Amino acid sequence: MDHQAGTIPSGTAVARTDTLHPDGQYNAVAKTFHWVTVVLMATALTIGFLIKFMKDDSKMVFYAIHETAGLTILFVSIARLVWRRLSPPPALPDHVPANMRMAAAAVHHGLYALLILQPIIGFLATNAWGFPMQGATAYFGLIDIPAVIGEMPALAKVLSLIHTVFGYTLVVLLAAHIGGAVFHHAIRRDGTLLRML
Numbered sequence: 001m002d003h004q005a006g007t008i009p010s011g012t013a014v015a016r017t018d019t020l021h022p023d024g025q026y027n028a029v030a031k032t033f034h035w036v037t038v039v040l041m042a043t044a045l046t047i048g049f050l051i052k053f054m055k056d057d058s059k060m061v062f063y064a065i066h067e068t069a070g071l072t073i074l075f076v077s078i079a080r081l082v083w084r085r086l087s088p089p090p091a092l093p094d095h096v097p098a099n100m101r102m103a104a105a106a107v108h109h110g111l112y113a114l115l116i117l118q119p120i121i122g123f124l125a126t127n128a129w130g131f132p133m134q135g136a137t138a139y140f141g142l143i144d145i146p147a148v149i150g151e152m153p154a155l156a157k158v159l160s161l162i163h164t165v166f167g168y169t170l171v172v173l174l175a176a177h178i179g180g181a182v183f184h185h186a187i188r189r190d191g192t193l194l195r196m197l
């Protein structure tokens with residue numbers, strides 16, 4: 001799509017060079033991965049931060065939901081990265097400046113890294129505390145996941161600390177990600193958000 005310098009096209013914007021995505025849109029598979037991740041992350045983060053305030057008798061089911069959502073995020077993120085390799089996303093529209101491209105890429109890399117690392121650290125922490133995903137905290141309440149490391153309280157403390165730091169880091173990255181989407185949509189009005197809807 002051609003445009004004059006200084007003007008921004010409305011609607012879904014397209015990069016001139018992107019012949020694979022003539023409509024500028026992410027494909028249906030990429031959109032599904034994205035919105036499934038949003039639901040799972042909202043679940044894992046909300047329960048993760050609230051669980052320490054819950055009473056012991058109701059806690060178990062929330063551990064199970066948190067851990068099941070978290071582990072599913074790992075599987076979905078791996079599948080999503082494989083899909084991204086097979087079917088690259090649409091290029092950003094031509095009018096998006098270099099500094100915004102770099103900021104978006106940095107946030108996306110950080111998010112992908114933590115979508116993979118956070119569940120792995122959480123899973124290892126449960127093993128090290130001696131509470132693997134079995135019985136009351138089995139995957140989806142049904143599938144016992146074998147422990148890959150034994151009970152090691154000293155290691156469990158370190159892993160839990162990393163899990164907490166990554167949890168807050170994810171909140172910061174998500175705020176930047178959502179803030180960027182709102183900025184593009186409401187202030188620049190450049191159609192960037194519409195590519196994922």
Ligand code: HEM
Pocket residue numbers: 041044045047048049051052066067068069070071073114115118119120122123124125126133163164167168170
């Ligand atoms: C992307 C996925 C995940 C996210 C975003 C996430 C996020 C969080 C957050 C924010 C906390 C609260 C930390 C704190 O306030 O100290 C937490 C706690 C916890 N998470 Fe995760 N988590 C994920 C995956 C997992 C997985 C896969 C497991 C285990 C299989 C797990 C097990 C735990 C446990 C045991 C706690 C401690 C809860 C407590 O305070 O007793 N998490 N998580």
